[in-house]
Amino acid sequence: MVVRENVQAYGLQVPAHDLAQEEAFGLEPVPFIARANPAPVIDLSSHLSLQDGVGEVQVLQDAAQTYPARALLGRMLVAEGLFQHALTFLRQQGIQQVWVTLGEAGSWLDGLQVLVPLARIPVQLEDRVRLQHEILAQWEAALARTLRRARLAFLTRNPLLKPITRAHANFPMQTMPDGNPKMGYRVEAMLAQDVVKAAVAALGASLRGVQLKPQGWDRILGVVREEAGAINLKATLEQVMKAIDAGTDTDTFGPPLPRLHVPQHLYNPLLLAASATPVNVGEQFSLLDDYPVTLRITPPPLQDSEARLVWDLRRVWDRIHKQPEWAGVDVVLLRNLAGVGVGLFAGEGFYPDFLLWLKRDTLQALAFVEPKGLRHQWPQDKFDLLDQTVPSWKFPVPVRGYVHSANSESELRKIQPGFSWAAAPASLMKQDADGLYVEELLKKLMATLSPKP
Secondary structure, three states: OOOOOOHHHHOOEEEOOOHHHHHHHOOOOEEOOHHHOOOOEEEOOOOOEEEOOOOEEEOOOOOEEEEEHHHHHHHHOOHHHHHHHHHHHHHHOOOOOEEOOHHHHHHHHHOOEEEEEHHHOOOOHHHHHHHHHHHHHHHHHHHHHHHHHHHHHHHOOOOOEEEOOOOOOOOOEEEOOOOOEEEOOEEEEOOOHHHHHHHHHHHHHHOOOOOOOHHHHHHHHHHHHHHHHOOOOHHHHHHHHHHHHHOOOOOOOOOOOOOEEOOHHHHOOOOEOOOOOOOOOOOOOOOOOOOOOOEEEEOOOEOHHHHHHHHHHHHHHHHHOOOHHHOOEEEEEEEOOOOOOOOOOHHHOOOOOEEEEEEEOOEEEEEEEEOOOOOOOOOHHHHHHHHHHHHHOOOOOOEEEEEEEOOOHHHHHOOOOOOOHHHOOOOEEEOOOOOHHHHHHHHHHHOOOOOOO
16 A cells, blocks of 8 residues: 555544553452353264264265253253353352352253254264253353453443554564664564575584584585575565665555555555465565565465455555545555454454544544455354444544454355355355455444544
8 A cells, every 4th residue: 555644634533552550340249140141052063973883974965953961961950050160160260240149040050952863863972961961061151251242341431532643552663774763664584594504514524524624614504604504584574675765666556646645654565475486477576586585574464365455455545435425535555463462352352453533524433344255164153242232332533343254155065054044143244255245344343433413
């Protein structure tokens, strides 16, 4: 991106960590309410197996039926056992705020359903033990979730918002060779130690029996390390710095776009987490030429899906920014750096990669965006948070959260049976090849602003 202006001048607001509120929440009792934590349906159809005399055969294709957990477990797990397990778990985790009653434990257990293949009915002791372990794991997750949600609800009653300034952790500072701090990435080429070791070993073998003074051997090793072990990037880095100073380090999308603001130090040039291979395409150049060396980049470079969001935002805004509905609207994109950025949702497994603002006159809205998609499991808690809880928050600035995924329906059905994009959660958006998801995101965020007078 090519915008060079000071983003902090726009008065953008972002949720901040409120230590006083955190301390106050620590004194709040948090009751466990079964109806607020509905028990899930435990699917054992992929966990139970049959013996065919040779080995285990999965019964995934067999017909399955839902049964109450109590009917399957009998006296193996009753409300009293669940209650006592809760007390032990909370004590072990150091959670003193959550309190559970015997009645609520029983209500949660009453609502628990289990999907079991008909071929496994009646359920044998081994399978009942597995089921008991699964139920206790879900019970512990429900207790921990109760605390997380209570904390989030408490912190968002009177949320603390602060303006983005140069001091915010999402603006990484690097120390330049002259000792002065400057915003940007730090790129380091690691020494090719394996090359050095191999060269020294081969040299030592070839010189076996030769009488060398210690100083002479040190000089030889110094030359080996200089020639084989250290990657000299001086010339290339000088080229980079000259390009930045001359303003020619921009992308090839064209001139800057009106009212699209992207901090130059994070996206220009755009650093990707890809193999360090030579690049000689268009105006791009490689830091490494043909050296097979590992780079250490701080903050971490962008993944493909993250870079795609940046590119798609640029091309979509290029297409729509002149349309009447976007007149007077500014768009600002900022990377949310892992571990130091805005972690308001971290407890729910949602640590967004980007902060995206829409600003019109004195009004603004903020979206937390996670474009990395879905991989191993279906995060229902995350979607419940983004679809049901976040829109009800009383922030002075409207806040929303979205997950972008390039996964196909068939891929997502592997982690969420029956999934279809037509019935997907509102906060889950398909990262299509044409970038239409970006326009949809901008329209959703625009809808949260007050209408024009």
